[in-house]
Amino acid sequence: MPDLGRYAVEVLSAYGATILLLILLVLGSIWRARRVLRDLREAEARKEARS
């Protein structure tokens, strides 16, 4: 860990906020993709069953 001196709180909070927001963006994208894919497969299965 580098010595951040008197600005340690500022630097660490900037990095922490960035990493947190990027993780939320990635997880949110994955969560929505899975939900849409699951619903699409169910809708296509219903369509197959009807035809």
Place this chain on the structure above:
Amino acid sequence: MSIWEYANPRKFMSLSGAVLPWLSAAAAICVVVGLIWGFFFTPDDYRQGSTVKIIYIHVPAAILGTGTWFMMVIASLVWLIRRHHVSALAAKAAAPIGLVFTLIGLITGAIWGQPMWGSWWEWDPRLTSFLILFLFYLAYIGLWEAVENPDAAADLTSVLCLVGGVFAVISRYAILFWNQGLHQGASLSLDAEENVADVFAYPLWTCIIGFCLVFAALLLFRTRTEIRARRLKALIQRERMA
């Protein structure tokens, strides 16, 4: 062979599916290397102390905040002129990514500004136009959600995107338009006198490339989701009509 062939959703899904794992791996490696290099292996600045390390997240995020909007403007123009659905869905998929990068730029800028300027926020031309751009992102995402018909939503959001493009340009070049405000000029430019020292510039370029790769990977991933969501919506509408 034409670039417009990839506006076909099937071709887009096939190509993006093949490219995405490699792009995601490259993005992760580049960002991790850039941030570790910048955070652990660069010296403090003689005036800014260790706060200079914020440059490795603030500058790439700010570049992507405005850059994403420019990409959305191009995709919106393609939609308005050629009516390719993939381009409208790509613009829709890009908006939350741009929103997050803009928010990161605003937050890290405030955290950096407090010890350097003695203020979390100033109504400086670049900061103000960047905040307006953030509000445009919120409005753009809200408009997509508010309009039921997907084609009408794509039309309206495309027009909003073109209007917001003005603020993206102002945000990017405000420092050149108005010779006032606290925000400094470009950290990296072709004019060598204005550039940051090489010891900071190399990891900074690595982070910029890494953030661009993250954007590209997320854009492909989210556009694939939007294409599936559009198909899902069409299937559900057909079910209701049957």
